[in-house]
Amino acid sequence: MKLQAAIDRVSLDQAVYLAHALDGVVDIVELGTSIPKDFGLKTLNERGVALTQSELLIDLKTIDEGVYEFTKGFELPADILTVMASASIDTIEQVYALSEKLGRQTFIDLLEVSDDQIARLTHLNHAIFGLHHSKDTGGNFDAVASVAQFHAAFPNVEHIAVAGGINVSQAAKLAEQGIVEIAIVGGKIAGADDPVAAAKEFMEVIK
Template structure:
């Protein structure tokens, strides 16, 4: 199981600082959508953020112009880019093809994506499918139950990531469940007073 730490709503300098501190402690370091929108891909390309031991994910949340956005995204040092599950199937297939050609990874963000739409993504066998509870949603989120239900409905999907206010207790249960391949944690790591300490604590409970 992998741990992904999401960094959002901070300056680029602060994001880089946290990313380098967490390099090698967590498996994947995400620069969130707010950072992509605040600074843009050209700035991130120029910054050339090179991680030694962790993968870098840029949360593009591509909705359209998939081929263009993913080609531009992979001109940076990103290992993984994201596309929205609610976008057109053609967009998802284009971004998947770009990822495969570049020998990189893609995460399909399934926020508000129904099961029929997910079934249409059967060609994206190597993609990571991200169960994502909206930050704006007033509904409660049971990550453990959501992962179990998803796996039952979509048994052929092998790479499952889950995000949505996950704490250490939930992370431990998800790890024990043995279904999800990646747990995504945001503020409880990147927003902690000591992100390194928080990340190590999460790694302990999932390993």
């Protein structure tokens, strides 16, 4: 299982600092949606967020104008960009085709979509399917149970990621469950007093 550490709602300086500090410590460094929306892809490109060892994911949450947004994001260069499963099938297929052409990857965000909406996307077999629930909904999200349920419904989906309040103990359970390819951790790494030490603690339990 891979560990993805998400950086969100911090200053540009802090985002760039954290991205470079976590480079090589975790498998994937995510710049969460607040980072491109607060500072813009152009600013991120100028500041330099290219990583040397970890993969870089930008959570663009693209829902239209897919090729425009993905082209800008891949220039950073991001390795993985996110598109909403609730976007039109044209948007999703166009960003997937672009990702494949460039040897990068599409992350399909399954926020608030039905099984029918997911079923029309499972042929995109190189994409990562990302399970989580709305941050605004609050409440508890059982990552292990959600993953089991998704895997039962869509056994052919190969690349699955999950996010939502994952702590060290849940990360260990997800690794043991053996379905998910990527566990996404937000504040428990980026918001820790020592983000690198926190990331290493997660890495230990998932390997």
